[in-house]
Amino acid sequence: MLTFTGIVYLIDFRYYFSGFIIFLLPYFLTLIWGLIALIGAFLLYINNENGDYLLIYSGCLAVFCSFFPFFTFDYGTQRFIIFLSYSFAFRIDPFLILLGGLIDLLVKKGIILK
Numbered sequence: 001m002l003t004f005t006g007i008v009y010l011i012d013f014r015y016y017f018s019g020f021i022i023f024l025l026p027y028f029l030t031l032i033w034g035l036i037a038l039i040g041a042f043l044l045y046i047n048n049e050n051g052d053y054l055l056i057y058s059g060c061l062a063v064f065c066s067f068f069p070f071f072t073f074d075y076g077t078q079r080f081i082i083f084l085s086y087s088f089a090f091r092i093d094p095f096l097i098l099l100g101g102l103i104d105l106l107v108k109k110g111i112i113l114k
Helices: 002-011 021-045 050-067 093-109
Strands: 069-075 078-083
Touching: 002 021, 002 093, 021 050, 021 069, 021 078, 021 093, 050 078, 050 093
Parallel strands: none
Antiparallel strands: 069 078
């Protein structure tokens, strides 16, 4: 879902022509976190343990970037708060990625579900 969000927002061309290229940074970062999560999920599919770490890494960065603002931009009477990552599902996607990576790592290490 993070990858889909990044692709959809990069297709929106109004930011390219507005002169404010900094608005594109969150969409590139969202796309990167989603691609890292997809690579981690593929590695888990082929039974490689490094996929857990990629999922945890991607989830932690996406959670951090979706809640802490990068900067506030005042344009006329409007105030834009730019976060470093966006999501469609009310910012629950990064938590699901992080939770999935943690649960799979704990199951493989034998800490839960022995």
